[in-house]
Amino acid sequence: xxxxxxxxxxxxxxxxxxxxxxxxxxxxxxxxxxxxxxxxxxxxxxxxxxxxxxxxxxxxxxxxxxxxxxxxxxxxxxxxxxxxxxxxxxxxxxxxxxxxxxxxxxxxxxxxxx
Amino acid sequence: xxxxxxxxxxxxxxxxxxxxxxxxxxxxxxxxxxxxxxxxxxxxxxxxxxxxxxxxxxxxxxxxxxxxxxxxxxxxxxxxxxxxxxxxxxxxxxxxxxxxxxxxxxxxxxxxxx
Numbered sequence: 001x002x003x004x005x006x007x008x009x010x011x012x013x014x015x016x017x018x019x020x021x022x023x024x025x026x027x028x029x030x031x032x033x034x035x036x037x038x039x040x041x042x043x044x045x046x047x048x049x050x051x052x053x054x055x056x057x058x059x060x061x062x063x064x065x066x067x068x069x070x071x072x073x074x075x076x077x078x079x080x081x082x083x084x085x086x087x088x089x090x091x092x093x094x095x096x097x098x099x100x101x102x103x104x105x106x107x108x109x110x111x112x113x114x
Numbered sequence: 115x116x117x118x119x120x121x122x123x124x125x126x127x128x129x130x131x132x133x134x135x136x137x138x139x140x141x142x143x144x145x146x147x148x149x150x151x152x153x154x155x156x157x158x159x160x161x162x163x164x165x166x167x168x169x170x171x172x173x174x175x176x177x178x179x180x181x182x183x184x185x186x187x188x189x190x191x192x193x194x195x196x197x198x199x200x201x202x203x204x205x206x207x208x209x210x211x212x213x214x215x216x217x218x219x220x221x222x223x224x225x226x227x228x
Contacts, residue, residue, distance in 0.1 A: 033216070035216075035218075041220060041221075042118075042120075042205055042218040042219050042220045042221050043159075043205065043207075043216075043218040044218075045215050045216050045217065045218075048215075056215070059215065089157065091159065093159070102161050102164070103161070103216070104161075105151075105158060105159035105160070107156070107157055107158055108157050
């Protein structure tokens with residue numbers, strides 16, 4: 001595709017349910033990033049992938065959060081047993097390589113946990 | 115840990131005039147990258163400009179330029195000839211050369227008035 005796409009664009013869920021957020025990076029981009037943006041806040045780095053590997057998972061807020069990437073392309077961010085404080089916009093970005101390459105952002109998934 | 119501070123939560127400027135957005139950061143590293151991203155109401159994050167710390171020359175991109183003061187750990191963004199389409203949230207970001215953990219400031223909401 002022409003840009004980074006994310007689905008769903010909006011998700012409303014009940015507290016305690018699991019959710020999966022999907023990111024399709026730009027074709028050929030080897031690096032993929034996940035960020036969280038809470039209302040009126042800056043972006044919080046969660047995790048990045050170089051290929052299918054995530055070298056550092058320490059940015060994930062809790063063990064309820066996990067992410068995977070298969071085939072060096074699509075990535076899924078999973079939040080188990082969602083809590084109200086998980087409500088935020090989750091942004092995905094990709095770049096040709098990791099490092100200072102320009103990151104291209106998707107439109108985000110707005111998650112609301114009731 | 116690296117931190118990024120944007121001390122101006124909101125700013126406004128008249129169309130066609132010049133505005134400067136402030137950003138300071140804290141790091142013990144010597145080799146890093148700095149970015150300004152724009153997030154319009156559509157929520158799409160767009161790279162405005164970037165600067166490699168080892169380069170003394172300030173980066174410029176058309177109407178956008180930076181004043182990079184490495185010793186002062188300051189990275190301000192100047193927007194010349196402001197246009198209505200420049201209205202957006204602007205985020206300053208820092209990335210260490212050795213990892214891919216991008217740190218964002220809290221953002222400055224810029225409004226360009228006609």
